[in-house]
Amino acid sequence: MDEKLKEALETPAFRALLVGDFSKHLRIPSAFIKNFGGRSLRKCTLRNPSGDCWGVKLKQKEDGLFFRKGWKVFVKDHFLEHGDFLVFEYGGGSEFDVTIFDRTCCEKNVEEAARRASSNLADSRTVDDVVRIERPASVHLAETSSGSVLFKSENTWFTKTLKKFNRNILTIPKHVALAEGLVSDAGLPSRETVTLQDPTGRSWLAQLHVRADRRVQMARGWGACVRANEISPGDDVVFEFVKRGVLQLHIFRGNVLTYIPRCL
Numbered sequence: 001m002d003e004k005l006k007e008a009l010e011t012p013a014f015r016a017l018l019v020g021d022f023s024k025h026l027r028i029p030s031a032f033i034k035n036f037g038g039r040s041l042r043k044c045t046l047r048n049p050s051g052d053c054w055g056v057k058l059k060q061k062e063d064g065l066f067f068r069k070g071w072k073v074f075v076k077d078h079f080l081e082h083g084d085f086l087v088f089e090y091g092g093g094s095e096f097d098v099t100i101f102d103r104t105c106c107e108k109n110v111e112e113a114a115r116r117a118s119s120n121l122a123d124s125r126t127v128d129d130v131v132r133i134e135r136p137a138s139v140h141l142a143e144t145s146s147g148s149v150l151f152k153s154e155n156t157w158f159t160k161t162l163k164k165f166n167r168n169i170l171t172i173p174k175h176v177a178l179a180e181g182l183v184s185d186a187g188l189p190s191r192e193t194v195t196l197q198d199p200t201g202r203s204w205l206a207q208l209h210v211r212a213d214r215r216v217q218m219a220r221g222w223g224a225c226v227r228a229n230e231i232s233p234g235d236d237v238v239f240e241f242v243k244r245g246v247l248q249l250h251i252f253r254g255n256v257l258t259y260i261p262r263c264l
Contacts, residue, residue: 011089011090011091012032012035012089012090013087013088013089013090014028014029014032014087014088014090015085015086015087015088016085016086016088017083017084017085018080018081018082018083018084018085018086019082019083022075022080022082023072023075023080024071024072025059025066025067025068025071026066026067026071027063027064027065027066028058028064028065028066028067028088029064030064030065032090033065035090040060041058041065041094042057042058043055043056043057043058043094044056044058044067044094044095044096045094045095045096046067046074046088046096046098047095047096047097047098048078048098048100048110048165049097049098049099049107050165050168050169050217050219051168051169051219052164052165052167052168052169054070054073054074054077055070056068056069056070056071056074057069057070077164077165078100078108078110078113078165079110079113079114079116080100081102081103081113083102083103084100084101084102084103084108085100085101085102085103085105086098086099086100086101087099087101107213110165111163111165111166111171114163114165153240155240155241155242156176156179156180156240156241157238157239157240157241158172158173158176158238158239159236159237159238159239160236160237160239161234161235161236162226162231162232162233162234162235162236162237163233164233166233167223167226167233168219168222168223168226169217169218169219169222169223170217170218170222171215171216171217171218172215172216172217172218172239174214174215174216176241177216180241180244180245181244182194182208182216183210183214183216187210187214188210189208189210189216191208191245192207192208193205193206193207193208193221193245194206194208194218194245194246194247195245195246195247196218196221196222196225196247196249197242197246197247197248197249198225198228198229198249198251199249199250199251202228204221204222204224204225204228205221206218206219206220206221206222206225207219207220207221225249229249229251231251232253235251235252235253236251236252237249237250237251237252238250238251238252
């Protein structure tokens with residue numbers, strides 16, 4: 001048997017369907033507590049598939065052990081809804097790996113859920129993700145969740161409004177990844193890394209991962225770039241492919257242009 005499959009089958013796990021007042025707390029099944037080895041857990045770490053972690057305190061009540069303080073933040077950051085289905089895998093210690101499924105029984109696309117939530121609060125022109133693949137160069141007004149940013153280039157580019165869950169991993173739109181040769185038509189990875197360049201000329205090598213649904217994500221290296229440039233949730237970032245495998249970053253902070261790209 002494949003070692004990874006064997007490990008997955010041996011990992012203790014429980015499942016939770018989100019109903020009722022799930023946003024306030026969530027009960028850990030009583031039969032699962034035996035996996036703690038007699039230890040009394042007071043706090044734990046919830047890790048999502050992207051590797052981001054949330055600290056949550058546990059509270060023992062008459063009717064069971066509950067995820068309590070910090071759970072509301074996890075719910076909010078992942079846009080959890082009534083009918084979502086969560087799988088908690090426990091590898092020991094105080095850490096749980098959490099996989100989220102929506103009502104279609106498919107793994108939940110948190111970025112898409114964030115876009116839907118934003119569109120409900122903004123007017124019909126507001127979008128999180130704007131993609132342009134056009135030549136010759138023309139001026140484009142990109143509408144983002146924090147306003148409009150003006151950008152001009154002959155190159156392929158896309159924008160992202162940074163969310164908390166984007167700080168360590170970020171998804172590249174599928175058709176951009178195809179157009180720039182990051183993934184094949186069959187969904188197979190064509191490159192393992194891309195180079196990120198900031199406005200000051202510094203660069204980072206970011207690893208690429210292709211998910212089962214063919215989404216391409218930037219992981220290791222992207223987080224270091226975010227921290228070095230102090231990019232915060234709500235900032236808009238334009239990713240411009242200046243050449244194959246090289247992305248120039250243009251950062252817009254709170255609707256203030258911090259870097260004006262040179263027209264090519």
